[in-house]
Amino acid sequence: MSASNRAARITKLQAALKKHYKPHPDGATRPLLEHVLYASLLQDAPSELADEGMAKCEQEFYDWNEVRVTSVTELTQVLSRLPEPAKAAERLKSNLQAIFEEFYTFDLDHLKKENLGRAVTKFEKMPAMTPFVLSYTIQHGLAGHSIPIDYSAMVIMLVTEIASQPEANTGKVPGLERAIPKNKGIDFSGLLHQCAVALNKNPKDKTARTVIDAVDKGSSKRLDEWLANKKAAKKRVVKRKTIERAEAEEAAKIEAEMEKLAPTKKGGKKSTGKKAAAATPAVKTDTKAAAAKEKKAAEAKEAAKSSKSSATGSKKAAASKSTKASSAAKSATKKVAAKKPAATKSAAKKTPAKPASKKKSASSTSSKKATASKSTSKKKTAKKADNRKLTKRKPR
Structure with a gap:
């Protein structure tokens, strides 16, 4: 819809509301905090019931901090006369909690002296701050120009085709503040709220239907x-x-x-488990027997290896002993031969060395040679002694 057609329909709606409804006295004397709380109760509810709920909260609780820490169920009982008491109690409690967390106080009148944009941004950050509550707070508490539209009022905007469905989902009607001047904003919003609540309560309300038909047939x-x-x-x-x-x-x-x-x-699984348990011992015995056989074979192999190693060790020890004995005999013969070369030569002539046809152990040959050399050396010494005796004797 074009802006001009929308503005024309808004003016028609304003004229019809003035004709069939009377403006409700506003609560301009309230502090800023109470404007926020009153808007939380006024959303989709008649102003008379919102005033009653506000008065009950002030009577039942000591201060607004007590309301903040009160449960939603208790607040719902206090606000039971509202059309949707649970939602109203949730909005009231959540807004009080958000204000306390943001400002750590319930005195918000200092925001009136600050820039309107800064105050609006602070309120927009609060999670339970609905578009209706924010617009009502701006209009009544911060002296700004913003027309509050709740669900009931948005239905009128939809059926009169002032707003489309995507625009209604945002909670705002574009061009509404331009079509309605600031000095008439409070009266228009109050009249629109009366018509919307009446139509929401009774869809066949004659006064509300005549108003919407006056905008569009x-x-x-x-x-x-x-x-x-x-x-x-x-x-x-x-x-x-x-x-x-x-x-x-x-x-x-x-x-x-x-x-x-x-x-x-x-139970079936347990029985099968028992059968398996009965079958497992036989398997275990077979495995044990096989393991015992393998162990015995391994032990036999190790014993054979150890016997072989011991035999080779004994052979090596005997060979080492024989080599030691032969070396000792050779050294002894060398000494004897060095002292008496003649005796060794004659002994060599008398007892010629026979070549060994077969290989004998080194220890036996060395011992025989040692004994032979000793006997020949004794004989030679005896002969030398006889010769010396003969040579010393002089002939007579």
């Missing part, structure tokens, strides 16, 4: 279509939930049946 039909679609959507949601519940119940039944069958399966 087909608005009442569009409202009926919208309500029918809403009912159909609710039915679809209910049907989907029932199907989900039925599926969940069936799944629970199947799980219960499986749990009942589980013990029998466990």
Whole structure:
């Protein structure tokens, strides 16, 4: 829709509201904090019930800090006369908590002296700050120009085609503040809220339908279509939930049946486990016998290896002993031969050395040679002694 057509419809709506509704007195004397809290209760609720809920909170609780720490269920009981007490209690408590965390105090009047943009950014950061509560706080508490639109008022904007569905999802109507001047903003928002709450409470309210038909003749039909679609959507949601519940119940039944069958399966598993346990001892005995055989074979191999090593060691020891004895005999013969070369020569002539045809052990040959050399040396010494005796005797 073009901006001019939208502005024209907004002016028609303003004129129809003035004709059928009277403005509600505003609460300009409230501090800034109470404007925020009152807007939390006023959203989608009549102003009379919002005033009553505000008065009950002030009577039931000592201060707003006590309201902040109170449970949502208790606040819901206090605000039970509101159309949606649970949502209103949640908004009230959440906004109080966010304000305390942001400013660590409930005195917010210093924000009126600051720049409007800074104050708005601080409020926008709060998680429970809805577009309606923010716009109402800007309009009534910070003296700004912003027209609050809640869900009920957005329905009127939709059926009169002042706002489209994507624009309605954002919670704001573009061009509304330009079409309505600032000095008439509070009155317009109050009248619009009265009509919207009445239509939300009773979709067949005659006064509200005449107002929307004054803006556009087909608005009442569009409202009926919208309500029918809403009912159909609710039915679809209910049907989907029932199907989900039925599926969940069936799944629970199947799980219960499986749990009942589980013990029998466990018993079967236990019996099979016993059979397996009975079969395992035979397998274990076979493996033990095979292991014992392998150990015996390994021990026999090790014993054979040790015997072989001991035999080779004894042979080596004997050979080393014989070589030592032969070396000792050779050294002895060399000494004797050095002292008496003549005796060795004659002994060599008398007893010629025979070549050894067969290889004998080195120890036996060396011992025989040693004994022979000793005997020949004794004989030679005896002969030399006789010769000396003969030579010393002089002939007579």
